[in-house]
Amino acid sequence: MSTNDAGTPENGEPEVEQPATDTSKQESTAAKGATKLPTVPVEDAPARVQLPTAKADKAAPAKDEPAVAKSEPSEPAAAKSEPSEPAPVKEEPAAKPAAAKSEASKPAVAKDQPSTDAPSRPAPAKRAPSTGETTELAIQTPARASSGETTELSVQTARSAAQESRPAAQAPRPAATAPRTAASTPRPAASAPRPAASAPRPQTQQAPYDQYDDFDDEPRVAQPVGGPPVGGPPKSAGRQVRKIWWPIGGLALLLILGYVGTALWEGDRISSGTTVGGVDVGGLGKDEAAARLTTEAAKVSKLPVTVSLDKDRVEIQPASAGLGLDVEKSLAGLTDRGFGPGDVFGYFTGGGDKPAVTKANPATLAEAIDKATRTVITGNPVDGKVSFENGKVEVVRSKPGQGVDSDALAAQIGKEWPAKRAFSTQVSEREGRLKNAEIDRFVKEFGDKAMSGDLTVTDGKVSTKLTPGQLSAVLSVKSSGGKLTPSLDSEKLADKIMSLKPELATPARNAKVQLVSGQPKVTPSVDGTEIDRAKLGPAVIAALTTDERTATIATKPVKAKVTTEQVQALDAKNVVSEFRSRFPTGPSNAARTKNIRVALSILNGQVVGAGEQFSLVKALGGEMTAAQGYVEAPTIQDGHERAAMGGGVSQVSTTVYNTAFFAGVQLDEHKPHSFWIPRYPMGREATLWIPDLDNKWTNTTGAPILIEAGVQGNEVVMRFYGKKTFTVETTTGPQRSFTQPKTIYDNHPGCIRVPPQRGFTVDVKRVVKQGGTVVKNETLTTTYKAANNIICGPPPSGGSTAPPPGSTNPPTD
Numbered sequence: 027m028s029t030n031d032a033g034t035p036e037n038g039e040p041e042v043e044q045p046a047t048d049t050s051k052q053e054s055t056a057a058k059g060a061t062k063l064p065t066v067p068v069e070d071a072p073a074r075v076q077l078p079t080a081k082a083d084k085a086a087p088a089k090d091e092p093a094v095a096k097s098e099p100s101e102p103a104a105a106k107s108e109p110s111e112p113a114p115v116k117e118e119p120a121a122k123p124a125a126a127k128s129e130a131s132k133p134a135v136a137k138d139q140p141s142t143d144a145p146s147r148p149a150p151a152k153r154a155p156s157t158g159e160t161t162e163l164a165i166q167t168p169a170r171a172s173s174g175e176t177t178e179l180s181v182q183t184a185r186s187a188a189q190e191s192r193p194a195a196q197a198p199r200p201a202a203t204a205p206r207t208a209a210s211t212p213r214p215a216a217s218a219p220r221p222a223a224s225a226p227r228p229q230t231q232q233a234p235y236d237q238y239d240d241f242d243d244e245p246r247v248a249q250p251v252g253g254p255p256v257g258g259p260p261k262s263a264g265r266q267v268r269k270i271w272w273p274i275g276g277l278a279l280l281l282i283l284g285y286v287g288t289a290l291w292e293g294d295r296i297s298s299g300t301t302v303g304g305v306d307v308g309g310l311g312k313d314e315a316a317a318r319l320t321t322e323a324a325k326v327s328k329l330p331v332t333v334s335l336d337k338d339r340v341e342i343q344p345a346s347a348g349l350g351l352d353v354e355k356s357l358a359g360l361t362d363r364g365f366g367p368g369d370v371f372g373y374f375t376g377g378g379d380k381p382a383v384t385k386a387n388p389a390t391l392a393e394a395i396d397k398a399t400r401t402v403i404t405g406n407p408v409d410g411k412v413s414f415e416n417g418k419v420e421v422v423r424s425k426p427g428q429g430v431d432s433d434a435l436a437a438q439i440g441k442e443w444p445a446k447r448a449f450s451t452q453v454s455e456r457e458g459r460l461k462n463a464e465i466d467r468f469v470k471e472f473g474d475k476a477m478s479g480d481l482t483v484t485d486g487k488v489s490t491k492l493t494p495g496q497l498s499a500v501l502s503v504k505s506s507g508g509k510l511t512p513s514l515d516s517e518k519l520a521d522k523i524m525s526l527k528p529e530l531a532t533p534a535r536n537a538k539v540q541l542v543s544g545q546p547k548v549t550p551s552v553d554g555t556e557i558d559r560a561k562l563g564p565a566v567i568a569a570l571t572t573d574e575r576t577a578t579i580a581t582k583p584v585k586a587k588v589t590t591e592q593v594q595a596l597d598a599k600n601v602v603s604e605f606r607s608r609f610p611t612g613p614s615n616a617a618r619t620k621n622i623r624v625a626l627s628i629l630n631g632q633v634v635g636a637g638e639q640f641s642l643v644k645a646l647g648g649e650m651t652a653a654q655g656y657v658e659a660p661t662i663q664d665g666h667e668r669a670a671m672g673g674g675v676s677q678v679s680t681t682v683y684n685t686a687f688f689a690g691v692q693l694d695e696h697k698p699h700s701f702w703i704p705r706y707p708m709g710r711e712a713t714l715w716i717p718d719l720d721n722k723w724t725n726t727t728g729a730p731i732l733i734e735a736g737v738q739g740n741e742v743v744m745r746f747y748g749k750k751t752f753t754v755e756t757t758t759g760p761q762r763s764f765t766q767p768k769t770i771y772d773n774h775p776g777c778i779r780v781p782p783q784r785g786f787t788v789d790v791k792r793v794v795k796q797g798g799t800v801v802k803n804e805t806l807t808t809t810y811k812a813a814n815n816i817i818c819g820p821p822p823s824g825g826s827t828a829p830p831p832g833s834t835n836p837p838t839d
Contacts, residue, residue, distance in 0.1 A: 295309060295310065295311050296308055296309065296310055296311075296312075296315055296357075296360045297360070299378070300360060300378060300379075300380065301378075301379045301380070302315075302319060302356050302357065302360075302379075302380050302381075302382050303319075303322075303351070303356065303380075303381060303382025303444065303445070304379070304382075305318060305319055305322045305382075307319065307357070307360070312357060312360075315357055315360070316353050316354070316357060319351065319353045319356060319357065319382075320353050323350065323351035323353060323382075326344070326351065326444045327344045327345045327349070327350060327351075328343075328344075328345075329344070329444075329447060330342060330343055330344070330447070331343075331344055331347070331349070331439060331443060331447050331448075331449065332447065332448045332449070333395065333398065333399065333430075333435065333449050333450070333451060334448070334449070334450040334451075335399060335402070335403075335430060335450065335451050335452065335453050336452075336453055338402040338403075340398040340399055340401065340402060341398070342391075342394050342395065342398050343394075344443070344444075346394065347390060347391045347394035347395075348386055348387035348390035348391050348394070349384065349385075349386050349391060349439070349440070349443055350384065350385050350386075351382050351383070351384055351385070351444070352383045352384065352385040355383040355385075356380070356382045356383045358383075360380070381445075382444070384440060384441075384443060384444070386436070386439070386440035386443075388433070388436050388437065388440060388507075389506060389507025389508075390507075391436040391439060391440065392432040392433050392435075392436040392459070392507070393432075393459065393506075393507070395430065395432040395435055395436060396429070396430075396432045396459055399429065399430050399432070399453075400429075403428050403429060403430075403453060404428065405427045405428045406427045406428060406429055406458075407424065407425060407426050407427035407428075407429050407456055407457055407458035407459075408424060408425040408427065408458055409424050409458040409459055409460040409505070410422045410423045410424035410425075410458070410460055410462065410465050411460075411503070411505070412465060412468055412469060412473060412503045412510060413502070413503060414473070414476070414477065414497070414498035414501045414502070414503075415498060416495055416498060417477055417493065417494030417495040417497070417498050418477055418494075418498070419469055419473040419474060419476075419477055421465060421469060421473075423462050423465060424457060424458045424460050424461060424462050424465065425458070426455055426456060426457045426458070427455065427456070427458070428453055428454070428455060428456070429453065429454070429455075429456040429458075430451045430452065430453055430454075430456070431451065431452075431454075431456065432459070434451075435449065435451050459505075459507075459508050460505055460508055460510070461508060464508060464509060464510055465510065467510075468503070468510040471571070472512055472570070472571060473503075475570060475571045476494075476497065476501065476512070476570040476571070477494045477497070477498065478494075478575075479494065479575060480492060480493055480494070480575070481497060481566065481569060481570060481575050481576070481577060482575060482576040482577070483523055483530075483566070483576075483577045483578075483579050484576065484577075484578055484579065485530055485578070485579055485580075485581055486578065488527055488529045488530050489527070490523060490526045490527035490530070492522070492523075492526075496522060497570070499518070499522075500514055500515045500518050500519045500522070501513070501514055502514075502515070512567050512570075513563075514562075514563040514566055514567055516559040516560070516562045516563040517559060519562060519563070519566065520556075520557045520559050520562055523557065523579070524557070530557065530579070530581070531554065531555045531556045531557055531581055532554040532555050533554050533556070533584075534551070534552060534553050534554035534556075534584050534585060534586040534587070535551060535552040535554070535586060536551055536586045536587055536588035536632070536633060536635075537549060537550055537551035537586065537588050537589055537590045537592065537593040537633060538593070538631040538632060538633065539593055539596070539598065539631045539633060539732050540630065540631045541598070541630070541631065541734050546596075546598040546732075548590065548593050548594060549631070550590040551586035551588060551589045551590045551593075552586060553583060553584065553585050553586055554583075554584050554586075555581045555582065555583055555584060556581060556582060556584045557579055557580075557581055558579070558580040558581060558582045561579070561580045562579055562580075565577045565578060565579060565580070587635050587638055588633040588634070588635045588638075588730060592633065592635060592730045593633050593730065593732070595730075596633070596729075596730055596732050596747060596748060597747065597748060597749070598732060598747050599747070600747060600748065600749070600750060601745055601746070601747060601750075602689045602727065602731065602745075602746040602747060602748050602749070602750045602751075603685050603686075603687075603688040603689040603690075603745070603746045603754075604685065604688075604743070604744065604745045604746075605681055605684040605685040605687075605688065605743075605744055606681075606738075606741045606742065606743050606744075607677060607680060607681050607684070607705070607706065607741065607742045608705055608740055608741055608742075609622060609674075609677050609705070609740055609741070609742060610705075610740075611740050615674075617657050617658065617659035617660075617673065617674070618659040618660070618673055618674030619674065620655075620656075620657055620659075621650075621656050621657060621659055621672050621673060621674040621675055622674050622675065622677055622678055622737070622742060623737055624654060624655040624656055625646060625650075625672075625675045625678045626678060626735040626736055626737060626742065626744075627735075627736075628645070628646055628647065628654070629645060629646075629678070629682070629733055629735040629744075630733065630734060630735040630736060631732070631733070631734075632645060632732075632733045633730050633731065633732050633733070634725045634730065634731045634733070635725065635730050636725055636727065636728055636729050636730055637724070637725060637726070638724070638725050639694060639722055639723070639724045639725075640686075640722060640723050640724070640725065641720055641721075641722050642678075642679055642682055642714060642720060642721040642722070643714070643716050643717060643720045643721075646675075646716070648716070648717070649716060649717075650671050650672035650675070650716060651671070652671070656671050656672045657671070658670060658671050658673065659672070659673030659674050660673055660778075661673045672716075675714055676699070676712070676713040676714050677706075677742060678714070678735075678742065679696075679712045679713060679714035679721045680706050680707075680710075680711040680712050680713075681735075681742045681744045682712070682721055682744065683696050683710065683711065683712040683721055683723075684707065684710055684711075685744045685745070685746055686723040686746075687710060687754070687756075687792065688754050688756075689727070689731070689746050689752070689754075690726075690727075690751065690752025690753065690754050690794045690796075690802075691723050691724060691725055691726050691727060691731075691752075692723060692724040692726045693723050693806075694722040694723050694724055695720055695721065695722040696712035696721050696722070697712060697713055697719045697721075698711055698712060698713065698808045698810070699711060699713045699810075700810070700811050701783060701785065701810050701811045701812065701813040702783065702786075702810045702813075707758075708758060708761075708788055708790075708808075709758055709788045709789070709790035709806060709807075709808040710756075710758075710790055710806075726751075727748060727749050727750075727751040727752070728749060728751055729748050729749035729751075730748055731746050731747070731748045732746070732747040732748060733745075733746060734746075734747065751796060752794050752795060752796050752801070753794075753795045753796075754792060754793070754794055754795075755792075755793040755795070756790065756791060756792050756793070757790070757791045758788065758789075758790050758791075759788055759789040759790070759791070760788070761786040761787070761788050762786060762787050762788070763786060763787040763809070764784050764785065764786050765784060765785035765786070765811070765812045766784055766785075766812060767782040767783060767784055767785075767812040767813055767814045767815055768812070768814045768815065769782075769814070769815040769817060770814045770815065770816050770817065771817050771818075771819060771820060771821030771822075772816055772817065772818050772819075773818070773819055773820045773821070777816065777818035777819075778816065778818075779816060779817070779818055780813060780814070780815070780816040781813070781815070782812070782813060782814060782815035783812065783813035784812050785809070785810050785811045785812035785813075786809075786810055787807065787808070787809045787810075788807070788808055788810075789805050789806070789807050790805070790806045790807075790808070791803075791804070791805050791806075792804050792805075792806065
């Protein structure tokens with residue numbers, strides 16, 4: 027058994043250190059008339075009885091006053107008639123009585139100052155009780171000895187720290203100082219009162235177990251009758267209440283924190299057991315639920331909607347028909363809860379199924395139904411149309427036929443999908459989606475007015491006019507959901523306006539670099555203005571129905587794609603790539619050579635910005651004219667010699683293509699010659715025919731590219747300067763898939779003798795690396811036609827003849 031809070035040793039029998047007592051003085055006191063208490067021999071007392079030890083800070087008893095235990099009167103008559111005899115004292119060594127006598131005769135020791143004159147005594151077997159200990163005292167009176175009845179007194183010690191520091195060798199107090207029994211009389215009045223410093227120790231009656239509470243394991247002190255409270259003031263009721271409320275308050279705090287935590291945690295989560303359109307989203311946050319519902323919606327959108335009509339059945343794909351789930355609206359309100367008890371507990375007990383909210387475009391869905399059902403219905407309605415041709419309004423009226431009520435079916439599907447995916451409808455005679463009444467309305471309100479005369483366009487300073495014929499080339503009509511609306515090609519119209527009145531805008535000019543004797547000379551960039559194409563269409567369409575018929579167009583500033591700063595930052599000495607190609611010389615090629623020089627002079631010094639797409643057609647100005655310096659030179663088309671402005675520039679195109687090829691940039695568009703020309707690399711060449719055939723690539727080096735182009739001897743030379751980002755490796759495969767030429771007789775004027783050459787297919791591989799890592803590995807396949815054996819003159823009997831001039835194939839130079 028462990029020691030309790032009162033300091034009781036584990037065997038349950040406290041031992042008390044007893045101060046020495048002078049027995050002769052006790053006898054003298056008894057002779058003076060003090061009533062003697064009957065004593066019980068020590069050996070007859072219960073084994074558990076121990077006397078408390080007086081504290082050192084209390085004054086010693088008066089010399090002529092015996093130490094007695096004060097108790098309440100009990101049977102006084104019996105107490106007076108019984109003689110009192112001193113209790114026998116346990117024998118000790120001879121030296122101890124003297125020490126005891128000396129101890130009794132000493133004055134009281136001052137409080138908190140332990141006596142240094144205490145005699146040396148053997149240490150008791152066990153220590154004395156500590157401060158505040160309660161010791162039970164059992165005394166058997168002679169009057170009740172026969173019955174074995176005893177009276178128990180509980181004495182609380184009040185040892186001070188000074189007393190505890192007293193040597194443990196003191197002998198126990200003699201049994202003669204045992205307290206009186208419960209039956210003894212009160213202390214005689216004749217006794218001299220003790221000094222205040224030596225007030226009697228308070229007597230404590232052991233409280234029964236039912237006087238303990240759950241939070242106080244200290245015994246309660248019995249108060250003497252008619253005397254002051256002993257053992258200090260009683261504990262306040264407030265302290266007991268506080269002890270009770272501490273755990274209650276802690277529990278309440280935990281409950282509050284748990285409630286708030288739960289409310290915060292579940293505030294943005296959906297109640298357990300909730301489903302949306304059959305999809306379980308319970309316990310999920312809003313984003314998690316949206317992701318899950320989106321995934322399921324994608325699956326549902328892939329399941330076709332079936333429509334049964336009589337004996338036929340058609341399928342409609344929801345996604346293409348404008349059907350889908352509105353995830354945001356389907357989840358609306360599921361996480362918007364408050365902090366009330368109903369909201370919090372509703373998270374655990376709520377739930378249920380909520381229908382998914384669908385989104386549908388009725389017009390798109392109805393058109394999808396019409397398109398699907400027309401494939402199985404004979405004699406469908408025919409929708410009319412309105413168009414603009416050559417300055418006039420052209421009308422085709424709608425015709426009725428067999429069909430379904432697509433509008434009603436679209437409304438039904440929009441409400442019941444996706445829970446339901448199979449629907450049915452009836453076939454009957456119906457009008458088309460576009461009613462004739464709508465055609466009449468559009469022609470009256472817009473078509474006739476739009477073609478009624480010229481339209482003036484102006485920026486407020488400069489103006490030009492557009493004829494109905496020019497307007498009809500850019501106007502169109504859109505039909506959607508049975509409604510007609512006008513539409514206008516703003517890009518095409520802006521180009522037309524600029525061709526009529528260039529003063530309406532000022533094109534921006536990129537910065538250029540001219541290499542003069544190897545030194546770069548920068549031509550600064552110039553910002554410009556252009557027609558705001560986004561605003562052009564609405565402005566013109568609105569003006570076409572007004573009496574003024576004037577459209578005010580807006581312009582906006584436009585910056586050069588290659589600025590002066592970019593060009594100045596160029597490394598004009600770092601060659602990214604270079605390519606050379608030989609061209610034929612001599613008087614017969616003089617015109618061709620001139621055109622090559624003109625094109626190269628235009629390209630020389632141009633800068634292609636990082637990320638910008640290069641177009642050879644645009645770089646050359648979009649056209650080849652005599653004003654630019656071009657001349658007519660021979661070209662070959664289907665074996666015929668044809669004079670064309672700019673003949674020979676295909677060699678420039680081939681040079682541009684190969685320089686870009688070895689720069690590692692992105693190749694976007696090119697067209698090889700129809701048959702292979704041996705002066706060009708096989709599978710790595712490109713023709714050019716403005717405006718139909720272009721040569722495009724995108725600068726992916728991460729820095730501007732400066733183009734140097736010119737002629738050295740009989741070679742076209744081109745270099746790219748800038749940041750060398752890539753390295754290129756290339757291989758050309760063997761010729762394969764051969765085709766044989768035919769013999770063709772050409773009796774037309776201008777026939778050119780062309781030697782035969784078989785056709786073939788060839789693969790060119792390009793591996794592009796950046797920092798040693800392969801970033802592109804591509805195979806470019808080119809198929810060349812066979813070059814027929816062209817013989818000028820009439821064909822023999824049964825021979826093939828060449829087609830007449832004017833073939834649609836682009837020329838070959």
